[in-house]
Amino acid sequence: MGRMARSCIQSVLKLMNSLIGMVGIAMILYGLWMIRDWQRQMSHRPSPFVGPDSPPPWFMYTFLALGISLCVITCSGHVAAETANGCCLYCYMLFIFFLIVLEAAVTADVFLNHKWEEDFPADPTGYFDDFKHFVKKNFEMCKWIGLTVVCVEGLCILLAMILKALGPHQERYYDSDDDYSPDRVPLLKNYVHPPYVVGDPIHRSKNDSWQIKINDKANK
Structure with missing residues (x-):
């Protein structure tokens, strides 16, 4: 019975972890599209924002880095769920915890600080403003997507804690009496x-x- 429960928790943890990976892949694709579109615009026409003193296009690289980070966390979560190793599960829970803290800090800054836009540097590409307008226009959809992602991350931490309490398979080599x-x-x-x-x-x-x-x- 314990072995069946452990296998079930491992499968659910992998499924929840895959949802985080899908979000990371979507962010990577969007970041690559922004970089490609920015390079194409710069090759066709000169821009006053391009120069030694111009601000860097931080938004699209930050978006790309966050997507890569989510994919790395997803890979570590699959390894931790498969092996049920205590060290891997602790590292995975720590990564998810830091991610939730970062999301909570950004959300609190946006909702509590009326001048939150001044905390971010100027984006010469204009994609940051486009993303901000998209979120404001589709606030309900973006709110539920954000809440779903946070709930999935919290569920991943809970499942990892339960899997850590159950421990790894103790009978994995005893396939038959022979x-x-x-x-x-x-x-x-x-x-x-x-x-x-x-x-x-x-x-x-x-x-x-x-x-x-x-x-x-x-x-x-």
Whole structure:
């Protein structure tokens, strides 16, 4: 029963972790599209924002870096769920915790600080303003997407804690009774290997019958 529950929790953790990976892949694709579109615009026309003193296009590279970070966390989560190793699970929970803290800090700054836009540097690409307008226009959808992501991250931490409490598979090598060996079965402490016989086995019943015939001939 414990092994079945452990396998079920591992599967659910992998599924929840895959949702985080899908968000990371979407962010990577959007970041690559922004970089490609920015490079195409710069090649067609000169821009006053391009120069030694111009601000860097931080938004699209930050978006790309966050997507890569989510994919790395997803890979570590799959490894932790598969192995159920305590160290891997602790590292995975720590990564998710830091991600939730970062999301909470940004959300609190946006909702509590009316001049939150001044906390971010100027974006010469204009994609930051486009993203801000998109969120304001589709606020309800973006709100539920954000809440869903946070709930999935919290559920991943909870499942990792339960999996850590259950521990790794203790019977993963005991697939059948024929594979048992003395060093894997602690109950068989005085187990002795049967002797190996080269050639045809000698049956006691046959030896006894031959011995009786030899004795009868000697008596005659």
